[in-house]
Amino acid sequence: MALNLAKTVVNFLAQKPEEKFTARQIAEWVIETYPTECREKQKRSRATAIPLDTQAALLNQIVAEIGSQRPRLQKKYPQIKTTEGRPRKYYFTEKSDSDEIENAEIPERIDTVASEKNTPIKEQDLYPLLSEFLWSELEIYSKRIDEKRSSNARGPGGNKWLYPDLVGMEDLSADWNREIRDCVQQYADKKTKLWSFEVKILINRSNVREVFFQTVSNSSWANLGYLVASEIEGAETLKELRMLSSLHGIGFIRLDADNPAESQVMIPANERSEVDWHTANRLAAENKDFMAYIKLIRQFYQTGDVRVSDWDVP
Structure with a gap:
């Protein structure tokens, strides 16, 4: 019997609800479970001049077919989703x-018995991972901003969408000669870029616009603003992010929670030439963490040196 790959993939995923698999992992299971059908598939492929003389080549073909069938598969079976x-x-x-967003943002509501090996990740778990990625890959000094440390002098909702989850400083003068540093310091030119990050566990069609404009709101003061998520579900969601980014300049980072070094800057942010110091002044006045961040920047401009121990650098 010929192998119906689409139906096989759907059945495999349906038997393991909520578990995520790469196309390669699915293909490996298909070959292991249906060796005879896969050999027949291999013979038919030879007849069409596709060189499939090895197990690896067969695996690669099935991986490619899973990818090519994805749009049709998701249209027929809306329960099949992809990151x-x-x-x-x-x-x-x-x-x-x-529902996916609600379960992602409130992990204790997830049925952990069904997924004992995959402990639900919390948003705060992503902060040190993002700091690790920013430092190791982009050489950005980051700092956590806890909105709970704000004075909230403006009443309920007064600080909504005001504070980013993390802020960062990029030292543009790290490789400069000491004479150049001193000259620039006297010249009062810019030698840093200030970054702002809003972190989420999951972004999909139901929350993409809300979290994007939350990032727009709380990153308006910085040179560069980024939305960060450990998972983004669906090509349409990414397409929406790209459209919004082209209008508002916010970038997007897909954070790999298992291996931060494999994280991706999927949409680069547009740089603003100047920091909005008026907004920064409000943030500093009402939040101790943000005030500490501004003090570290001032100290850098005064001394020309950065003390790594002052930052959330792993």
């Missing part, structure tokens, strides 16, 4: 987009 970024992962869920 974006590398590598794309496939999973089966009966949850709506909004």
Whole structure:
């Protein structure tokens, strides 16, 4: 019997709801479970001049076919969803987009018995991972901003969408000669870029615009603003992010929670030439963490040196 790959993939994912698999992992299971059908598939492929003389070549072909069938598969079976970024992962869920967001943001509501080896990740777990990525890959000094440390003098909702989760400083003068540093310091030219990051666990169609404009709001003071997520579900979600980014300049980082070094800057942010110091003044006046961040920047401009121990650098 010929192998119906699409139906096989759907059945495999449906038997393991909520678990995420790469196309390669699915293909390995298909070959192991249906060796006879796969050999027949290999013979038919030879007839069409596709060189499939090795197990690895067969595996690569099935991986490619899973990827090519993805749009049609998702249209026919809306329960099949995929994450974006590398590598794309496939999973089966009966949850709506909004339910997925609710479960991601309130991990204790997730049925952990069904996934004992995958302990639900919390948003605060992502902060040190993002700091690790920013330092190791982009050489950005980062600092956590806890909005709970704000004075909230403006009443309920007064600080909503005001503070980013992390802020960062990029030392543009790290490789400069000491004479050049001293000259620039006297010249009062810019030798840093200030960064702002809003962190989420999951972004999909139900929350993409809300979290994007939250990032726009709380990153308006910085040279560069980024939305960060450990998972982004669906090509349409990424397309929406790209459209919004082209209008508002916010970038997007897909943070790999398992291996931060494999994280991706999927959409670069547009740089603002100047910091909005008026907004920064409000943030500093009402939040101790942000005030500490501004003090570190001032100290850098005064001394020309950065003390790594002052920052959230791993």
